[in-house]
Amino acid sequence: MSLESLNMAGGVLGTAFSLLLLASITQGLQDVDVLHYEKMEAVVGENVTLPCIIQSSPSLTIVSVEWRKNKSGNTKLAVYVPTYGLRQFWPNVIMQMVPSGSYLHLHDVETWDSGFYICDITTFPLGSIRRETELKIKDEVKLLCDAESIVEVPPGENVTISCTAFPADHYKWTKNNTLVSEIQSLELWLVTEAHSGIYTLTVNTGNKSVHKEFSITETVKSS
Ligand SMILES: *[C@@H]1O[C@H](CO)[C@@H](O)[C@H](O)[C@H]1NC(C)=O
Ligand SMILES: *[C@@H]1O[C@H](CO)[C@@H](O)[C@H](O)[C@H]1NC(C)=O
Numbered sequence: 001m002s003l004e005s006l007n008m009a010g011g012v013l014g015t016a017f018s019l020l021l022l023a024s025i026t027q028g029l030q031d032v033d034v035l036h037y038e039k040m041e042a043v044v045g046e047n048v049t050l051p052c053i054i055q056s057s058p059s060l061t062i063v064s065v066e067w068r069k070n071k072s073g074n075t076k077l078a079v080y081v082p083t084y085g086l087r088q089f090w091p092n093v094i095m096q097m098v099p100s101g102s103y104l105h106l107h108d109v110e111t112w113d114s115g116f117y118i119c120d121i122t123t124f125p126l127g128s129i130r131r132e133t134e135l136k137i138k139d140e141v142k143l144l145c146d147a148e149s150i151v152e153v154p155p156g157e158n159v160t161i162s163c164t165a166f167p168a169d170h171y172k173w174t175k176n177n178t179l180v181s182e183i184q185s186l187e188l189w190l191v192t193e194a195h196s197g198i199y200t201l202t203v204n205t206g207n208k209s210v211h212k213e214f215s216i217t218e219t220v221k222s223s
């Protein structure tokens, strides 16, 4: 199980994860590594995947898996027992079973999805294993761009700066209050000195907006 496939499974912007913890605790005489996040952050509207996967114990049999959340009491989210199957109790939560554990998928998260998520796995012969993930859902706009804020372009070249905001409704690129682009990317062809300047990207999302500025300059010819 690679982190990459995990991110794909979550369908999220990969950088959101703060800390991956491979905790190792001793239960009886054996060490159990469980792939899970100790803390995770996401933005309102994202899909989030919480793993709870036992590593390096191929001969383990899973007797049951239960996901709970402990914000304002203890809410049962989903339970799996091989002979009875899967039971899910919460609308935006989907539990996925894999041979070595479980993923909890949270769809279109809201701030109230924040809290401690507890994964209890009962195994034979090791007994019960518990892990907790603290999930924080932030109500803000996340902006990722493929360029630094200072861009230098040789004369005659093209430049493209592409940004992705999440969540996002509307992109607007301006230069000195003049609209230059209304898509995610800014594209300048055959750059001349006239293109140099400060370009501002504004992304609106509901009633929030974020700005990011790029300074684009034509590099001076070396000759
Ligand atoms: C979340 O998942 C749903 C269904 O799988 C998908 O349609 C949607 O685009 C996803 N949202 C994001 C932000 O990835
Ligand atoms: C949830 O669990 C965490 C970690 O065990 C604990 O710090 C927190 O106080 C608990 N919250 C509630 C509401 O029970």
Ligand SMILES: *[C@@H]1O[C@H](CO)[C@@H](O)[C@H](O)[C@H]1NC(C)=O
Residues within 6 Å of the ligand: 156, 157, 158, 189, 190
């Ligand atoms: C810049 O873009 C133009 C128009 O698409 C293209 O004709 C030209 O070859 C490009 N120049 C470079 C240096 O990539």
Ligand SMILES: *[C@@H]1O[C@H](CO)[C@@H](O)[C@H](O)[C@H]1NC(C)=O
Residues within 6 Å of the ligand: 176, 197
């Ligand atoms: C910005 O626009 C104003 C008014 O159109 C103009 O006076 C000013 O020189 C411009 N500034 C730059 C840096 O282009």
Ligand SMILES: *[C@@H]1O[C@H](CO)[C@@H](O)[C@H](O)[C@H]1NC(C)=O
Residues within 6 Å of the ligand: 205, 206, 207, 208
């Ligand atoms: C606008 O902000 C208010 C107060 O923060 C919030 O309740 C409302 O849901 C927001 N609307 C949108 C469309 O995000």
